[in-house]
Structures are given as C-alpha cells and as structure tokens.
Amino acid sequence: MALKSRHLLGLEGIERNDIELILNTARSFREVLDRPIKKVPTLQGQTVVNLFYESSTRTRISFELAEKRLSADAVNFSSSTSSVKKGETLVDTARNIEAMKIDTIVIRHSSPGAPHLLTKYLDSNIINAGDGAHEHPTQALLDLLTISEHHPKFEGLTVGIVGDISHSRVALSNIHGLKAMGAKIILCGPSTLIPREIDKLGVDISYNIDEVIENVDVLMALRIQLERQGTSFFPSLREYHNFFGITRERLEKANKPITIMHPGPINRGVEISSDVADSEHSVILDQVTNGVAIRMSVLYLLSGGQNVTEQN
Amino acid sequence: MDFKFKAKLITSDDYKRIITRLAHEIIEKNRGIDDLVIIGLRTRGAFIADRILQKIKEIEGTDVPTGYLDVTLYRDDFRTRLKQPDVQVTNIPFQIDEKIIVLVDDVLFTGRTIRAALDALMDYGRPAKIMLAVLIDRGHRELPIKADFVGKNVPTSIGEEVRVKINEVDGEDCVNLVEQTGGDN
Numbered sequence: 001m002a003l004k005s006r007h008l009l010g011l012e013g014i015e016r017n018d019i020e021l022i023l024n025t026a027r028s029f030r031e032v033l034d035r036p037i038k039k040v041p042t043l044q045g046q047t048v049v050n051l052f053y054e055s056s057t058r059t060r061i062s063f064e065l066a067e068k069r070l071s072a073d074a075v076n077f078s079s080s081t082s083s084v085k086k087g088e089t090l091v092d093t094a095r096n097i098e099a100m101k102i103d104t105i106v107i108r109h110s111s112p113g114a115p116h117l118l119t120k121y122l123d124s125n126i127i128n129a130g131d132g133a134h135e136h137p138t139q140a141l142l143d144l145l146t147i148s149e150h151h152p153k154f155e156g157l158t159v160g161i162v163g164d165i166s167h168s169r170v171a172l173s174n175i176h177g178l179k180a181m182g183a184k185i186i187l188c189g190p191s192t193l194i195p196r197e198i199d200k201l202g203v204d205i206s207y208n209i210d211e212v213i214e215n216v217d218v219l220m221a222l223r224i225q226l227e228r229q230g231t232s233f234f235p236s237l238r239e240y241h242n243f244f245g246i247t248r249e250r251l252e253k254a255n256k257p258i259t260i261m262h263p264g265p266i267n268r269g270v271e272i273s274s275d276v277a278d279s280e281h282s283v284i285l286d287q288v289t290n291g292v293a294i295r296m297s298v299l300y301l302l303s304g305g306q307n308v309t310e311q312n
Numbered sequence: 313m314d315f316k317f318k319a320k321l322i323t324s325d326d327y328k329r330i331i332t333r334l335a336h337e338i339i340e341k342n343r344g345i346d347d348l349v350i351i352g353l354r355t356r357g358a359f360i361a362d363r364i365l366q367k368i369k370e371i372e373g374t375d376v377p378t379g380y381l382d383v384t385l386y387r388d389d390f391r392t393r394l395k396q397p398d399v400q401v402t403n404i405p406f407q408i409d410e411k412i413i414v415l416v417d418d419v420l421f422t423g424r425t426i427r428a429a430l431d432a433l434m435d436y437g438r439p440a441k442i443m444l445a446v447l448i449d450r451g452h453r454e455l456p457i458k459a460d461f462v463g464k465n466v467p468t469s470i471g472e473e474v475r476v477k478i479n480e481v482d483g484e485d486c487v488n489l490v491e492q493t494g495g496d497n
Contacts, residue, residue, distance in 0.1 A: 002396045021398075028382065028399040037435040040385035070385075300385075304396045 003301050007126040009115050010135035011176035019180055023145050026290070026297035032069060033292060043072035046303055047102040051094065052129070053079045053109040058264055058288065059129050059139070063106050066295035072303075075102070090114060091121050098122050104303065107131075125302045133167045139263055140173035142294040144181060146287045147218055150259050154181035160212045162188045162244060163222030163271050164233070166195050170263045171222060175201050188212045189222075189244060192233040209244050213254050220261040221246050221271045237270050247273040257281050264288070315473065315490040321448065321466055322487035330463040331360070334445055335367035337461050338414055345372050347440065349411045353429055354382045354400045357417035359480045360447055364416060379404035381415075386428035402432075409437040414461075418476040420446040423457035448487060450474050 003018050011019075032040055048067045052060055060076070067074035077097070079085075084093065094105065104125040107115050112134035115126050130136040144154075151157050159178055165171045165187050178185055185203040187194055199205055206212050213219065224240060234240050251258060260272070260282040268274045277284060322330065342348055345368060352361025358380045365378045382400040415429055426444060433442060445461035450468045468474065468489065475488045 025399050028401045031402055032385070035436065039435070041431070042385040042390060300399070301396070304390050 002304075006302055007115070007119055007128075008137050008298055008302060009119070009126065009128045011137045011140055011173045011180065012135065014176065014180055016180050016182075019141070019144065019177060022141055022294065022297050022301060023148060025301060026141075026145050026293040029069075029296040029300070030290065030293040032296070033289065039069050039071060041071045042300060043067070043070040043303055046072045046104065047075065048072050048104040048106060048299065049075045049077060049097050049102050050129075051077045051097070051105055051107040051109075053084070053090075053107070053114070054130065056108055056129070058291070059108065059136075062288070062291040063127075063129060063138075063295050066292050066299055069292065070296055070299055072104075072299065091117065094118050094122055098124055104299065127298060127302065130169055132169065133172070134169050135173045135176075136169040136263075137173050137177075138291070138294055138298060139170050140177040141298070142287055142291040143170075143174055143220065143261060143263070144177050145290045145294055146261065146283050147183075147259065149286065149290075150283065151217060154178070154183045157183045157218065158186060158216045159183050159218040159220060160186045160188055160216035161220045161222065162209060162212065162246065164193045164224055165189055165198065165222070166193045166233075167225055168222050174220065175203055179203075186212050186216060190234045190240070209246070210250060210253065213246075213250055213258065216258060217256075218259045218261060219246060220263075221266075222263065223265060224267055224270050226267065237267075241270050241273075245269075245271060245273060246276050248275050248279070251276065251281075259283055261287060314493045316493050317488060318472065318491045319489045320486060321474070321489050322464060322485075324485040326464075327485040330447065331363045331367055334461050334463060335364050335371060338364070338443075338445065339368060339371060341443075341460070342412060345374065345376050347410065347412050348414065349377045349379065349406065349408065350414050350416060351379045351381050351404065351429075351433070353415065353417040353425065354380055354402075355481060356476055356478050359478045360418060361416040364414075364445065377406045379406065381429055381432055383425055383428040383432055386432045388424060388428065404436060407437060408433065408439045410440045413439045413442045414445050415442060416445045418447045418478075419474050420444070420449045420457075420459050420462075421452055421474075423453045423455035426457050427455050447476060448474050 050060060050063055064074050102124060106127045106129050108129040109131050112132035114131050115128040118126050128135055128137055161171050175185055179202055186206055187203050188206050188209055260276055262284045266277055350361050350365055352358035361378055365376055368376055380403045382402045384397045384399045443460040446459045447463040449459055449462045449465050471492045473490050475490055477484050477486050479485050
C-alpha cells in the first residue's frame, strides 16, 4: 500500500484509506519507541529539512525525533537566525536549501498555503507542519490515533472541539480528518471565535459547553491564544473560563467518562482546569507520544516506494 | 506477471510431520529448552513459530517465550522496490540478552530477510546465540547465511517461486512450487 500523494499538505479531501494506512503504520512505529534502542535504519541516507518560520517546541522536536528515529539526517532552520532577516523570499530560501540535495521539507509558516506554494517550485516531498490558520495535518492524525486507542470505532463517536475555532489550524484539520473517518463533530466557543458558515463543513455548533459535554465521547480543548488578546474576542480570560472552561464540576454532570484532549501548549485555568488536564481521562501526554509515531509513519510513507503517483 | 502451478512440495500432513521434527531437532540440539526463545518473522514465519512452540510445549511440558519480528524497517530494498511494504507490529515481550534465539521463517532464499532480522535483533540486545529454522530452503543465497533447521530442501530455478500457504492466513496448509510464464517483468 502507498499514499495517493507524495506530499502531506492537509487532510481536506484525503481518503479514509490513506488515513487508515497512516494510522496503522504509526501503530507499528509506536512499538519502536518502546525499544531499548529507539532507532531503525529505514531512512538512512535521506535528508529532511525542518523549515520553521513560526516558533514551535512540540512539533519541531517531534518531527526531529521522528526523523532521527528513522535514521534520516535532520537539519533545522528557524527564520529568526536566517537570511530571511536579510530579505530572502520563501521560495528562494527553499530552492537554495533544495540545491544542497535534500529529500523532504517539513514546513511551518504563518501564511496559509505556504507548503502548497513550495510544491510548485520544488521536487522534494513537502510536509505541512502548520500553515497559518489553515491546516496542521500531523496534529489531527495524532489526535485520530489517540482517539482510536480509547474508542474502537469512529462511526457513532461524537467529538467536541472547544475554543478559538477561527484561528485554529488544529480544529480545521481535525474536522476534515474526523469527518473522513465517520465521526460527528460539535464545535463550541464564543460566537466571536466561531467562523460564520463553518457549519457548511458538516459540523454542529453550540455556544453552551454544558450541552456539549452531555453529548460527546471526546472533548478537545483548544488553546486560547493569549498573544491575540490585544484584539478582544471576549471580555476577559476569567469570563472565558467561566463560560467555556472545561472543569471537573462540568464533567461530573456527564453520564459517562469523556476522553480529554488538548494539542498544547495548555493555559491551565483558562480553557481547561488544572485537575482536568492531569485527570485519569486526560490523554494529553499520549497525544505527544503518538505525535512522534505519526510523524515517523508519514515520513516513511512519503519517502518509500516508486509507485507513488503525482498529485497536486 | 503470470504463474503456473508446477508441483505440490508439502501437503497438510507433511506440514505436521515437519513441525514435529523441527521441534524435536531444536530441543535435541540445545539439550533442552533452557534459555531458549523463539522469534517468528512476520507474516507466515510467525504462525510457523506458534506451531513449533505448541509442539515443544507438548514434548517438554513448559512454554518457551515467543516473539514476533517485522523486518520491513531493516530491509535493504526500501528505496528500490516498486511497492512499499506495510509495516507490521514487532512484539518481543522479553529480554533477549544471553538467550538462545531460534529465528523462524517460511522460506530461506537470498538470505536478505535474515540479514535484516539479525540487524533488528541486535537492536534489542545481545543474545548468546541465534539459530535459524525454516520450512523451505530453496537455495540461491546472496549472503553467507545458512539455516540450522530445515523443513525441506527444495532445489529451484530462479524463475520459480515457492508459495507457502498457512491455515491462519490462507485457509489451508500447503507449499506449492509455481513457475513464471512470461508476462511483464
């Protein structure tokens, strides 16, 4: 089996078979992470460049570890210490790096569509590690893998996504991924943070967190982006917490345990209370571990085989 | 590529006898089952390993630790193969340090799979010894690798293929020899 595309740009339009292949392969790689020697020689001789135009801890380290666990050579780039400061364009930077004979580029950029642009100019495999408020496909895939470890089937499953939907690439990728797998989605948050017409993607919308908690199996809290607080989408963080914060009191009203997820970094006491983040139903750290396995799976599937047909 | 049936190498009854003999040989060569562990190579080697384990248990009355290894990540043809193989789960739930490992596979051919398996095992620890048991040895080695226990030696030509079928995967126990009849290659 092989993926339909040699790039991973987003989960919009991806087929269920492709998602299942990535998840199954990741389950095998998950085992590698528990070995005494956490490294396999599969991608020996391949070079992956992590092109990060936005700050990131988790995603960058996760990709770098995935590359190293597969024995690929990993090179890191961050825009703050590069020629970008001297005025070089994205395409020029990427072309120059490609001229040094590399195989794969992992890119994070604040502009939606930056990874798609690179596919037009480069021959390398491109992996989107987050482009603006557009998509973050590997995050959604690791969320799917984590959900599947706690819930046997996506059909009949309801997932609530709570928080700043408007600025969230995690939410958008998850919506596409969960829809493809057959799950039902409820979005929740202040009306200023839920984009108009998002219901056209086939999701339900609620402005009442208690109503959402009654109906979901999985609850995904999104980070309230404190750096955006200059532009006020809601009066205060405390008010946000009062209306939309996921707290133990709220969860105790549900008639079944709800799996709690968060893509990180967490603002404790804002979108989620500290005791919920550390509770037995929280799978937040499993998400992080699964992230390495998912990225290994994607790197493996994009790099191997020659029957991968050109798409995009 | 098209193939035509050439000969039945092993029938369902032969299967049972071969497994029984392999189990006895493994016990005899190691003078018992102390420190012995069995590791089957996915896919079909894993099921053959299970059967050998079952037989050893019948003879000796105790279990031997058994694990399963997928060597996809260690293959040397990752970049050149036309089709990308699916990665399966490796499961070796015990320490292999100082153990005697009997590696089990269905067909020994070029030896490259076994080379990959040896590399993989070295990442898990330092076994005292690794031995190899195979159902069929069809020759044409490309590496200096030899089996310690062989179900059946079958001299083949390079255009032939040995098709091992096992009940757990294919619904029947048998081994057939097939021959390539043109087609594209």
